[in-house]
Amino acid sequence: MAQASMPAPPSRFFARPPALPVGARPTRPGGNLEVVSLGKLSSNLERLLLHSEFDCSDAEIVVEGAPVGVHRCILAARSRFFHDLFSGAGAGAGGGCRQEGGKPRYEMSELVPHGRVGREAFMNFLSYLYTGKLKPAPPEVSVCVDPMCAHDACRPAITFVVELLYASSVFQIPELVSLLQRRLLNFVEKALVEDVIPILLVAVHSQLNQLLSHCIKRVARSDLDNISLEKELPHEVAEEIKSIRLKAQPDEPNSLIVDPVHEKRIRRIHRALDSDDVELVKLLLSESDITLDDANATHYAAAYCDSKVVAELLELGSSNVNLKNHRGYTPLHLAAMRREPAIIVSLLTKGASASETTSDGQSAVMICRRLTRAKDYNTKTQQCQESNKDRICIDILEREMRRNPMAVEDSVTSPLLADDLQMKLLYLENRVAFARLFFPAEAKVAMEIAQAETTSELRGLLTSRSSSNLREVDLNETPTMQNKRLRSRVDALVKTVELGRRYFPHCSQVLDKFLEEDLHDLFYLQKGTPDEQKIKRMRFCELKEDVRKAFNQDKADSVRSGLSSSSSSSSSLKGDTRAFQGCNEVVELLWYMYYR
Structure with missing residues (x-):
């Protein structure tokens, strides 16, 4: 008996898949879906913290006198400390609570007895537990009010990371402890010795030997007196620093008498x-x-x-x-x-x-x-x-x-103060110079409003020359005249940076990362071993992508906020596009010029 033939399936079932664009790579099935799903999960969990309409917290932790709602199931799943605390196993270790409106309430000062964790640091820590992402430090608590400070190692910047490390250490999140320890290691050499003290203390209480050793060596090299050591440091640490100092001066006994x-x-x-x-x-x-x-x-x-x-x-x-x-x-x-x-x-x-x-x-x-x-x-x-x-x-x-x-x-006629102004001016000149390279249109707007002339540093990168060059010396200029000139220049550049942060925040973040991580070494790609040059090329590509994203984000924010009228939106968009293309061409030109 002849077998009945199956009807032929529609031809679309055997259609060839659409061709990939030239140079594109096939992705693993479901890969993009996983990324999208994780991103949505992260943002949805973050809403539990940020939006009051999603408040379904079942406990509170009092920080700086104000309660912060938390979800015990999330904290217990992410932290062994909170698991023991909420199950009652940690109640004997300063983890007691009291009921307030039906919710258990805990005091941060009891949970972290040896250090301080402020509200902003704790919210940043909770955000990491809920979303798996560490947010940047909020500027209002990680930036000082000195207009000439680079904010790369001032006390507020250090204090915020120290508070975050206290929370991560006590609440037993080791991967976050490791990340924050590396950040503090970068602070130690930049900071004033007085600002190293809180880093040293958190290293002691968190048993971070590498960070502690680095801090001890830094303090031992400083001129911090023995009275300050005894008043501000644990006895064992103070004695170790004194011992290091004694060993460092074996041939100068008279200086120690x-x-x-x-x-x-x-x-x-x-x-x-x-x-x-x-x-x-x-x-x-x-x-x-x-x-x-x-x-x-x-x-x-x-x-x-x-x-x-x-x-x-x-x-x-x-x-x-x-x-x-x-x-x-x-x-x-x-x-x-x-x-x-x-x-x-x-x-x-x-x-x-x-x-x-x-x-x-x-x-x-x-x-x-x-x-x-x-x-x-x-x-x-x-x-x-x-x-x-x-x-x-x-x-x-x-x-x-x-x-x-x-x-x-x-x-202001002190020569030491003049040197200090020179260093601050050098940083600001370089920052604005790189802003002109990466974001020429935005930098031009900020400089025009601040009435700042063209920058004079980075002559290997810029073709323009300025009469305010730091290397030019006027022999007829008195110290007072020099400091007035330097202060005037610093004020103009500070205003330029502030305007950039206010109106072009994403572009400013790219510059912050670029300067803080010493990425400007990327412009000298011909230096180093072949492996180092390869790494530099990869990081250079990442930098270009950061520039592109920041430009587009600031442009989108500008459009959303209605900064440009509907009648001029088309021409403004064309101008923005030309500005980014010009910026991209400058970056490409620099790459070619220094790597060829």
């Missing part, structure tokens, strides 16, 4: 100040030939004592309030580092000079600005609400500088 009697009397004065006993200080001074200045007692009190003790000590009238210690700091500089308004006012009342600068050219107000977060400075104080101490300190010192303008004029 101190009079034990003299040292003992100074220590007694410091201990009396620690006990808030100024009467005892007077007695110790009368019984010996030690003076307050010999003991740097005013420096010590400004750094470590209560404001009332400082005021009582100044009433003795036997100390020089503008005396510089061996590090070049006056008591006012130390009070500015501490950011205690009452101590600053007491010193100023007794004749402390706000215009005195440290050995690296920083005045007290510059120190305060470098330590103050943008959030704390810019937050408006409501009626009957306590003002932020950091803002008060800056306002007091700025008012004092304005009250005595001649002192300000004298202070």
Whole structure:
């Protein structure tokens, strides 16, 4: 019997798949779907944190006095610490909670007893747990208010990463700990030695030996005195630093010899100040030939004592309030580092000079600005609400500088301050020069508004020359004239950078990454081994892609915000396209010029 023939399937079942574009590679089936699905899952989980309409939290963690809603199932699945805490196994380790409105409530200060985790850092940490992505640091808490700071190693930038590392370490997220440890390693050499202290402390509490060793070596090389080591560091760490210093000077024993009697009397004065006993200080001074200045007692009190003790000590009238210690700091500089308004006012009342600068050219107000977060400075104080101490300190010192303008004029003639301005100006010149290379249209707009002339650095990359070249020296120019010129130039470039950050945020992020990671070495692709040159070429391609994405993002944001009218949108779009094509051609030209 003949087998019945099956009807022929439609011809479309055997149609050839569409041809791939030239140069395209076939993707693994389902690969794109997985990426899209993971991206949607990440964004959907993030909405649980960001949008109140999706609030279905079942617990709260109080950070800086305000509760943050969390979902115990997510935290327990991502962190062993939270798993034990919510199951009751971690209740004996500072993990107790109380019920508030039916939800368990935990205090951050109890969960992280050895360090501080601020609200922004904790929200950044939660975002990573929920989405698997680490967001950039919010500028308002990772940028200081010094307009001439590069923000690559100032105290707010360090503090944010330190807080994030405390959270990651205590809550047992090892991959995040490893990433943040590498970031802090980059900070150690750039930062002031005072700003290395919080990094060292988090390394101790988190048992990060590599980071701890790096910090110890950095502090040992510095001029931080033994009293500061003993007051601010764990005993074992302070002793190790002293031991390293002794081993580093085996052939200079005379430099280490101190009079034990003299040292003992100074220590007694410091201990009396620690006990808030100024009467005892007077007695110790009368019984010996030690003076307050010999003991740097005013420096010590400004750094470590209560404001009332400082005021009582100044009433003795036997100390020089503008005396510089061996590090070049006056008591006012130390009070500015501490950011205690009452101590600053007491010193100023007794004749402390706000215009005195440290050995690296920083005045007290510059120190305060470098330590103050943008959030704390810019937050408006409501009626009957306590003002932020950091803002008060800056306002007091700025008012004092304005009250005595001649002192300000004298202070800017310091050659050390001129060198400091040169370094800041060099950074700004380079940043704006690269902005002109990558984003010529945007840079031109920002520079025109800021009234900044063309940049003078990177002459190997730019064909333009400027009369403000840092290498040109006018022998007839006085130090005061030079500093006025440098400050004027710095102000114009700072305004250019600020305008760029405000109106072209994505482009500015590309420049931040480019400068922070020293990617400008990519322009010298002919240097290095063949493998290094290959890596540079790959990173150069990544840079071009970052430039393209940033340009398109800023352009899309501009269109969405309605910055251009509908009648001119077509011509504006054509202008944007030409600007990007010109930018891309510059990058390609540089690549060819330095690699050929």
